[in-house]
Amino acid sequence: MRIKEDLIVTSISLGGYEVPVPIGLSELLNRAGAWKYIAPGSTQKENPLENYDRTVVKENGHYRTYLTYKKPLEKSEENKKVS
Structure with a gap:
């Protein structure tokens, strides 16, 4: 179930440290439809x-995570079942 209300991010903490909320983050997340209700005790079936492909590298003393979209395999004509 998608949440139909606009939510406002008021604070972010990461590893016990408070991180400033970037201007426009709430609007970005609301427009992207990022909020989803997951009932307590249920398991999340879909993996976003x-x-x-996820790659973590260390550059200039900082860790960066690169996410590269994998194009889904298209079914070729050879693999079509013909009856």
């Missing part, structure tokens, strides 16, 4: 990153 299943179509991405």
Whole structure:
């Protein structure tokens, strides 16, 4: 179930540290439809990153995560079942 209300991000903490909320983050997340209600005790069946390759690298003393979209395999004409 998607949440139909606009939510406002008022604070972010990461590893116990408070992080400033970037201007426009709430609007970005609301427009993207990023909010989804998951009932307590239920398991999440879909993995939002299943179509991405994830690579973590260290550059200039900082870790960066790169997500690269994997194009789904298209069914070729050879694999079509003909009856």
